[in-house]
Ligand SMILES: Nc1ncnc2c1ncn2[C@@H]1O[C@H](COP(=O)(O)OP(=O)(O)O)[C@@H](O)[C@H]1O
């Protein structure tokens with residue numbers, strides 16, 4: 001854990017130790033250790049079904065654990081954008097009303113959040129009528145209204161094209177810079193995410209490797225999961241293996257020693 005001058009330990013916003021989740025007989029997450037420090041941008045990458053959303057839900061307290069534990073800073077304000085939020089096209093719901101769910105916000109706060117997210121003046125629009133990029137930005141605006149100390153975004157750029165994705169990540173960095181909020185993101189957009197993250201955690205039922213983006217993208221564990229890197233998301237579906245990841249028979253990996261690739265002290269911020 002990072003230390004402040006004088007040797008005091010800086011508390012994580014959220015920290016999990018040995019986080020284990022089972023569905024039926026299947027172990028979906030096996031002894032995952034993860035911590036997010038104030039102001040950090042941490043990205044979780046991993047193939048489909050590797051437990052990314054389940055991990056995020058476990059960290060927030062929405063997912064019961066089979067073993068292990070999660071510590072959250074007392075009173076921690078979390079802005080969470082779930083992976084799937086389907087709004088029925090037949091449901092009349094304006095942006096303005098959506099921003100007041102679940103907690104009422106003032107017109108001024110709503111307008112400011114929309115402007116900050118690059119979609120000013122959308123209040124009267126129907127949620128179901130927004131473009132993909134507008135919708136994601138409205139979700140982010142709603143999450144920001146909670147004045148979060150940490151934003152947790154589960155595949156926030158799903159459905160956006162490349163320029164839309166890049167713009168969204170620039171916005172996330174800007175939000176971090178202006179609010180100081182930490183960001184924990186799940187993403188498939190590997191190449192973009194790599195540049196926008198302080199730390200990347202490569203997940204496949206367990207932590208395969210983690211560290212600074214440049215360190216992770218060079219790691220054999222990462223390359224085994226994502227190919228050699230330049231083709232980004234497409235490499236995901238090739239999912240080449242040089243070590244075993246068999247969900248049905250445990251994760252075939254040395255769980256006691258996940259590969260922490262950051263040099264000593266590298267994650268001290
Ligand atoms: N509520 C649930 N009940 C049973 N199985 C689940 C549930 N949620 C997720 N799973 C399974 O757990 C695994 C991990 O899912 P998920 O965390 O959504 O992966 P990812 O977000 O990395 O794609 C998948 O095999 C999925 O089918």
Ligand SMILES: [Mg+2]
Pocket residue numbers: 052053054083154
């Ligand atoms: Mg998911």
